[in-house]
Amino acid sequence: MSYLDKYKRMVSVDNMKTTKDLLLEAEILSFQEYLNGAPNQYAYNKYKDTNKFFCTIQDTAFNDNKNGDEKILCVENSSILVMGDLIECDGKIWLISFEEHNTVKSHKTFIMRPTNxxxxxxxxxxxxxxxxxxxxxxxxxxxxxxxxxxxxxxxxxxxxxxxxxxxxxxxxxxxxxxxxxxxxxxxxxxxxxxxxxxxxxxxxxxxxxxxxxxxxxxxxxxxxxxxxxxxKISIKDMDNTTKIVAVQGTNVDYINFESLKSYHMLDDKNIEPVGRTFSWRLEQSVENPLITPADLITKLEIISPVSCRLTSNDKIKGYFNLISICNEDKTEIVNNLRIKDSMDL
The missing domain is CATH 2.40.30 (Elongation Factor Tu (Ef-tu); domain 3)
Structure with missing residues (x-):
C-alpha cells in the first residue's frame, strides 16, 4: 500500500479529520453522554458565584484519615474550573487541590478537599x-x-x-x-x-x-x-514599565503546538505587582487578519490575580495579541505572540 493510500485511510474524506481527531471526538462525546446520565452527577457552583456547573463526584477512598475526605471531580473540557477554585458542596466549601493531566483530553479531572x-x-x-x-x-x-x-x-x-x-x-x-x-x-x-x-x-x-x-x-x-x-496597603499608580513575562522559560513571544504556557505581570523591579489584579483577553493580530485567536488558542485560564495560562491548538500557526488589563486603573498592555511547530525557528 502506497503512502498516499495509507494517508487516505487515516484521514476522513468527508471532513478531513484524522483518525486521532475522530477518536478524540468520540471520547469527548462518550464522556458527555456519561455525564448526562451518571447517578453521581451534580450541579454545584463556585464559592461566591451563582452560576451552576455539572460534574461527577466520587470518593478517592473510604474512611481515608490521611488525606481527609478527598473527592474526584470530573467536568467537561469547556468548564472554567482551575486549580485553587473553591466549590460549595453539601454544606461545605471545597478546595480544588490537584488536577490530573489526562492522557486522552476528553474531560478534566480534579481532586478536591474540604476546607476546615x-x-x-x-x-x-x-x-x-x-x-x-x-x-x-x-x-x-x-x-x-x-x-x-x-x-x-x-x-x-x-x-x-x-x-x-x-x-x-x-x-x-x-x-x-x-x-x-x-x-x-x-x-x-x-x-x-x-x-x-x-x-x-x-x-x-x-x-x-x-x-x-x-x-x-x-x-x-x-x-x-x-x-x-x-x-494597611496603599495602591499606587502602575509603572509604565510593567510587562507581560512568560513564567516558564525566557522566550515570551511564541507557544508550540499543543502546549501550555503561563504568563504573569512583572514591574520594573521584575517582581509581581502588589495590590493589583489583572484581567486578560485575546485579540486578532494584523499579521494574519484571516486567523482568529480562537483558531490558535483553545483555552485561556486565569490562575492568579496577576497571571494567566494559555493552551495552544495542534494544527494552525499564526499570531495573536495577549492583552492584560489592570482592574484598578484600566491600563492595558499588549504582547504579540506566535503559535508555531516545535521544528520552526
Missing part, C-alpha cells in the same frame, strides 16, 4: 476603604516532635506550627510572610504568623507555614481578626 478553617484579615486601602477578607483554607497541624513551648527571655510562647493551603484569587493577593492570623484551637484563641509562603510547588495554590505567636492588645479576638501593620 479560614484566614481572616483586614486590608485598609489608602487609609480610606477598609475591607475584611475571609479566605477558606485547609489547615493541618505540622507540630511533630516538640514540647509545644518556646522558651523566651521573659516568657514562654507556644511552639506549634501549622500548614495552610489556600487557592490563589484576588482575595489572597495581600497574604505574605509575617502576616498574623487568629485560629480557634480547642476552644481557645491562638495567634499564628506566616513564616513561609510557597507559590511554586502547585500552580494556583498558596501553601503557607505558620508558627504560634503571642496575642497582642490590638488583636480582635471577638471577630477572630489579628492585628497586622502590613494590612
Amino acid at each position: 478553617n479560614s484566614l481572616k484579615y483586614i486590608v485598609n486601602k489608602n487609609q480610606v476603604n477598609e475591607a475584611i477578607f475571609n479566605v477558606p483554607a485547609i489547615v493541618t497541624n505540622q507540630t511533630l516532635y516538640t514540647v509545644g513551648l518556646n522558651d523566651g527571655t521573659y516568657f514562654n510562647t507556644g511552639d506549634t506550627k501549622l500548614s495552610c493551603i489556600i487557592g490563589v484569587s484576588k482575595d489572597t493577593m495581600y497574604i505574605a510572610r509575617d502576616m498574623r492570623f487568629i485560629f480557634n484551637t480547642n476552644s481557645e484563641k491562638v495567634a499564628y504568623f506566616i513564616t513561609y509562603v510557597d507559590t511554586i510547588s502547585k500552580e494556583g495554590l498558596l501553601i503557607c507555614t505558620l508558627k504560634e505567636t503571642i496575642i497582642v492588645e490590638e488583636d480582635d479576638l471577638e471577630k477572630g481578626i489579628a492585628f497586622n501593620d502590613m494590612g
Whole structure:
C-alpha cells in the first residue's frame, strides 16, 4: 500500500479529520453522554458565584484519615474550573487541590478537599476603604516532635506550627510572610504568623507555614481578626514599565503546538505587582487578519490575580495579541505572540 493510500485511510474524506481527531471526538462525546446520565452527577457552583456547573463526584477512598475526605471531580473540557477554585458542596466549601493531566483530553479531572478553617484579615486601602477578607483554607497541624513551648527571655510562647493551603484569587493577593492570623484551637484563641509562603510547588495554590505567636492588645479576638501593620496597603499608580513575562522559560513571544504556557505581570523591579489584579483577553493580530485567536488558542485560564495560562491548538500557526488589563486603573498592555511547530525557528 502506497503512502498516499495509507494517508487516505487515516484521514476522513468527508471532513478531513484524522483518525486521532475522530477518536478524540468520540471520547469527548462518550464522556458527555456519561455525564448526562451518571447517578453521581451534580450541579454545584463556585464559592461566591451563582452560576451552576455539572460534574461527577466520587470518593478517592473510604474512611481515608490521611488525606481527609478527598473527592474526584470530573467536568467537561469547556468548564472554567482551575486549580485553587473553591466549590460549595453539601454544606461545605471545597478546595480544588490537584488536577490530573489526562492522557486522552476528553474531560478534566480534579481532586478536591474540604476546607476546615479560614484566614481572616483586614486590608485598609489608602487609609480610606477598609475591607475584611475571609479566605477558606485547609489547615493541618505540622507540630511533630516538640514540647509545644518556646522558651523566651521573659516568657514562654507556644511552639506549634501549622500548614495552610489556600487557592490563589484576588482575595489572597495581600497574604505574605509575617502576616498574623487568629485560629480557634480547642476552644481557645491562638495567634499564628506566616513564616513561609510557597507559590511554586502547585500552580494556583498558596501553601503557607505558620508558627504560634503571642496575642497582642490590638488583636480582635471577638471577630477572630489579628492585628497586622502590613494590612494597611496603599495602591499606587502602575509603572509604565510593567510587562507581560512568560513564567516558564525566557522566550515570551511564541507557544508550540499543543502546549501550555503561563504568563504573569512583572514591574520594573521584575517582581509581581502588589495590590493589583489583572484581567486578560485575546485579540486578532494584523499579521494574519484571516486567523482568529480562537483558531490558535483553545483555552485561556486565569490562575492568579496577576497571571494567566494559555493552551495552544495542534494544527494552525499564526499570531495573536495577549492583552492584560489592570482592574484598578484600566491600563492595558499588549504582547504579540506566535503559535508555531516545535521544528520552526
